[in-house]
Amino acid sequence: MPLSSSGILLDIEGTTTPVDFVYSVLFPYARQHLREYLAAHAADREVAEALEALKRERDAETTLDQRAADLADYALWLMDRDRKSTGLKTLQGLIWREGYERGDLQGVVFPDVGPALQRWHAEGRDVRIFSSGSVLAQRLLFSRCPEGDLTRFIRGYFDTTTGPKKEAASYRRIAKAFDLPAARILFISDVVEELDAARDAGMETRLAVRPGNRPVPDPHGHSAIVSFDEL
Secondary structure, three states, X not given: OOOOOOXXXXXXXXXXXXXXHHHHHHHHHHHHHHHHHHHHHOOOHHHHHHHHHHHHHHHHOOOOOOOOOOHHHHHHHHHHOOOOOHHHHHHHHHHHHHHHHHOOOOOOOOOOXXXXXXXXXXXXXXXXXXXXOOHHHHHHHHHOEOOEOHHHHOOEEEOOOOOOOOOHHHHHHHHHHHOOOHHHEEEEEOOHHHHHHHHHOOOEXXXXXXXXXXXXXXXXXXXXEOOHHHO
C-alpha cells in the first residue's frame, strides 16, 4: 500500500521490537539488578528524582495489597502488574543504560525496521517513537542494535510524560510536536486501543501483526501490516 504520510509515529513493543525481548530480557534484567543499582546510585540526581516520583505514586496508591516496605518493593510490585508508571519506567531506563554500557544488553528490532527507517529518512519523512518506556530507554534500544545506531533516522521520542497511549489527547499533543496536521501522520502499533485513540485524534493507522504478538480478533477497522516493507 502506498505511503503518503509525511510523519510516521512508531510503537516499540510488538511493532519495531519483539514482545519477547521486552518481557524475557529487559524486564527481568531490571528486576535482577534493581536493588544493587539503587544501593550504588541512590544519591544520583536522576535516580533520586525517579524515586521521588515513585514515592508520590505509592502514597497515592489505593490498590496496594499491602504497604510496600520500601520503594524497591513498590517498584517490584508495579513490575509484577506491568503498570505503566512513569517513575518505574524512568528507573528501568537508568538500569538498562548501565546494562547497555556494560555490554550486558543489546537492542533488538525486526529485520525490516532498520532498512525502513533508513528509507523513510532518505524520503524526508519525519519518524518518531511513542512508547510507555522512558525516552532514555527508547534511545538506548535504537542506538545499540546489531544493525548500528538507528537513532540517526529518528527525530523525536515520546513517553508517558506526554500522556497515556490509549487517550486521543496524547496523539493531539504529538501532532503539535510534529508540527503537522494529524491526518498527515501514520501511527503503527500492535495495540488496537492505541490505534483507536490515534484515529480519534485524526491520524492514519496501521495494525502491526508481528511474530509473538497476541492475536487480534477485532482490528476495529485498522488495516494490518506484517512488515514495514509494505509501506
